[in-house]
Amino acid sequence: MLLIGCVALIAGCGSLGLWLAHRIKLRPVELRGCLMALALLDTEIVWGATPLPEAFGIVKERTDRPWQGYFAELQERLQRGESASIAWKETILTQKNNFCLKEEDWQVIGDVGKGLGRSDSREQHKQLELVQRQIALMKDQAGLWSDKQAKMWSYLGFLCGIAGVLILI
Amino acid sequence: MSLHYTLSVIKGPKVTIPIPKRKFSEAEESTSSPDKSPVLWTDMARWFGEDIRSIIDNIKGVPFQDVEEIRLRVGQPLMVRTSDQDLFLNRDGEVTSPEKAYFAIPEDLACALERMTHSSLYAAEEDLKQGFITLPGGNRVGVTGEAVVVQGKIQTLKHVSGLNVRIAREIKGQGLKILPLLIGTDGRFCHTLLISPPRAGKTTLLRDLIRLLSNGVPKIGLNGQTVGVVDERGELAGMWQGVPTYNLGYRTDVLDGCPKASGMNMIVRSMAPQVVAMDELGHTDDVTAIMDALRTGVRILSTAHASSLEEALNRPTLARLMEQRVFERLVVLSRKHGPGTIEGVYDLKTGRVL
Numbered sequence: 001m002l003l004i005g006c007v008a009l010i011a012g013c014g015s016l017g018l019w020l021a022h023r024i025k026l027r028p029v030e031l032r033g034c035l036m037a038l039a040l041l042d043t044e045i046v047w048g049a050t051p052l053p054e055a056f057g058i059v060k061e062r063t064d065r066p067w068q069g070y071f072a073e074l075q076e077r078l079q080r081g082e083s084a085s086i087a088w089k090e091t092i093l094t095q096k097n098n099f100c101l102k103e104e105d106w107q108v109i110g111d112v113g114k115g116l117g118r119s120d121s122r123e124q125h126k127q128l129e130l131v132q133r134q135i136a137l138m139k140d141q142a143g144l145w146s147d148k149q150a151k152m153w154s155y156l157g158f159l160c161g162i163a164g165v166l167i168l169i
Numbered sequence: 170m171s172l173h174y175t176l177s178v179i180k181g182p183k184v185t186i187p188i189p190k191r192k193f194s195e196a197e198e199s200t201s202s203p204d205k206s207p208v209l210w211t212d213m214a215r216w217f218g219e220d221i222r223s224i225i226d227n228i229k230g231v232p233f234q235d236v237e238e239i240r241l242r243v244g245q246p247l248m249v250r251t252s253d254q255d256l257f258l259n260r261d262g263e264v265t266s267p268e269k270a271y272f273a274i275p276e277d278l279a280c281a282l283e284r285m286t287h288s289s290l291y292a293a294e295e296d297l298k299q300g301f302i303t304l305p306g307g308n309r310v311g312v313t314g315e316a317v318v319v320q321g322k323i324q325t326l327k328h329v330s331g332l333n334v335r336i337a338r339e340i341k342g343q344g345l346k347i348l349p350l351l352i353g354t355d356g357r358f359c360h361t362l363l364i365s366p367p368r369a370g371k372t373t374l375l376r377d378l379i380r381l382l383s384n385g386v387p388k389i390g391l392n393g394q395t396v397g398v399v400d401e402r403g404e405l406a407g408m409w410q411g412v413p414t415y416n417l418g419y420r421t422d423v424l425d426g427c428p429k430a431s432g433m434n435m436i437v438r439s440m441a442p443q444v445v446a447m448d449e450l451g452h453t454d455d456v457t458a459i460m461d462a463l464r465t466g467v468r469i470l471s472t473a474h475a476s477s478l479e480e481a482l483n484r485p486t487l488a489r490l491m492e493q494r495v496f497e498r499l500v501v502l503s504r505k506h507g508p509g510t511i512e513g514v515y516d517l518k519t520g521r522v523l
Contacts, residue, residue: 051289081215083280084288117288120325124291 006169010161017157021150026100028146031139033067034109035132042128046121053078066098088113108134209233216304216334218280220260221247224271227262237368237508239334241278246270252507278329285310290325295426296402298323306414307337307407337372337407337415343509344377349389350514350523351378351498358382358394358444360463360495363472364481365502370509371472372448374502376405376415378470379446383418396421397442397467399432405448430454433462446470456486459495469495477501478515494518 037059044055056075060068070091077087092110101109112131115123210233214225224247225239231249238250246257246267257270285302286293293302302310311333314326353359361378365371385393400406400423407414408425417423422440424432429447433455436442445462447455450473459469475481478499482488490496494517501512514523 045289045291049292049294051287051292053287053289055289078288081284082288083283087288117283117286118290120294121291 006165009164010158013161013164014158017153021153023100024146024150024153027102028139028142030099030101031105031135031142033063035135035139037063037067037071038112038128038132042125045124049121052084052117069098070095084117085113088116105138108138206233216281216285218277221277221281224258224260224262228258229262230264231256236336238336241273241281241332243273243275243278243330245273247273278332281332282329294325297326301402303403305409307404309335309402309404311335337404343374344381345386347500347511347514348378348381348386352391353497358468359497360469361498361500362496363500363502364475366476367474368508369502369504371502372404374509375446375448375472376417379421380416380418382444383421393420394443395441396444396446397436397440398423399427399429399436399445399447400425401427401429401432402448430458433458437462437465437467442467444468444470448472449474451486453486456489459490460493463495476503
């Protein structure tokens with residue numbers, strides 16, 4: 001019985017650690033997804049002069065989850081008649097929980113909404129490019145950080161489990 | 170040439186597309202059934218911000234079918250224009266005197282413009298430079314404001330001060346009255362120019378003529394002809410994401426959003442039309458392109474702003490076309506007995522009134 005308890009505690013703490021490590025590893029992946037989505041949006045705006053609801057529809061088709069859900073909600077909101085900046089801000093609030101991104105990431109992503117659709121394509125390109133550059137920087141930093149953190153959490157979970165067992169015994 | 174011009178072909182009746190069929194019938198009904206008015210008003214209201222939307226939603230006693238324009242001017246009363254009078258609306262959507270009407274504020278116009286462009290000002294960039302945007306369904310919205318000029322060329326409009334929503338109409342059968350006069354002795358369609366002052370039904374008549382030419386009229390022995398439409402302002406076909414709102418006939422190809430001058434060359438080369446139709450000639454480039462298209466053997470059908478032949482001759486671009494005797498028929502329209510009143514059809518070769 002004691003043995004089963006020990007194994008359960010170690011396994012429980014270990015899987016919690018692995019789950020946290022997995023979430024940490026997802027951050028750079030999601031930032032990369034965001035970069036790709038913004039690049040697609042940029043292309044649609046600059047080369048296609050595609051109106052935003054349609055452009056969001058195209059980006060939605062070409063990105064993976066969770067960005068797919070994000071752009072699907074944006075498209076729906078715009079089709080309902082919401083303005084792009086409000087829709088972008090509101091969508092961040094409702095979709096945040098589906099992502100593993102940090103608050104600082106959302107601040108940069110939130111900047112996209114500020115001038116979205118309100119100027120000519122050249123200005124739009126400039127704004128999107130600026131945000132893309134910032135996200136690319138964050139992605140590189142997040143890559144290094146997440147490797148270390150993920151490794152730490154995957155060990156730490158099991159170690160905490162073992163420590164708990166030792167204390168309890 | 171930009172890549173975003175969409176080359177769209179109106180498909181024949183065998184191809185089943187649910188959306189256009191529904192839309193065609195809506196457009197047809199819109200001119201006939203008065204009980205549709207609240208639905209049509211609600212449909213129009215979605216293009217405006219909260220305040221104006223609630224006013225339009227509550228409009229009573231103004232049938233949508235009678236309305237030609239909805240005008241918003243900063244600091245001026247909200248106005249709806251029918252064929253014979255100007256109606257001012259108050260906050261409750263009731264017709265009132267100008268002093269008691271709802272006065273539009275800059276936010277109303279900014280919000281309307283944002284909704285009309287789907288929050289995508291960049292997509293309407295080229296249109297805005299010419300002072301208008303086109304809504305899905307072919308309704309055109311005139312825009313005035315402060316022009317931003319760089320090196321003598323208009324870049325865009327800012328601080329929008331006026332919006333004029335012009336409601337597009339589809340009245341069928343009007344063209345049938347004059348079409349026999351536009352057919353030459355050899356049975357071919359003559360090069361035709363429709364002229365009128367604004368709001369006299371040029372575009373409506375042009376749309377009707379395109380559909381008749383495209384489908385053919387067996388009654389007068391006219392076979393269906395391939396018609397290429399260069400729809401620079403997106404008004405003729407009311408194209409929305411490649412799907413036309415208006416029925417322009419079985420044999421019509423529409424080049425949407427493309428400048429007339431380059432569009433004419435494109436459509437002649439790519440779709441081999443027998444008739445090329447376009448709206449509102451006025452630019453010198455259009456004239457050069459028409460002269461070029463004439464050498465390919467296509468027939469030209471177009472419209473221009475002018476209230477009489479004399480006025481048309483005073484416009485340098487049109488005068489050049491007249492001098493070269495490009496057009497064989499001239500149709501003059503007016504609003505004498507309501508929009509679309511045909512003042513006369515002239516044979517420009519002989520100068521006779523037909």
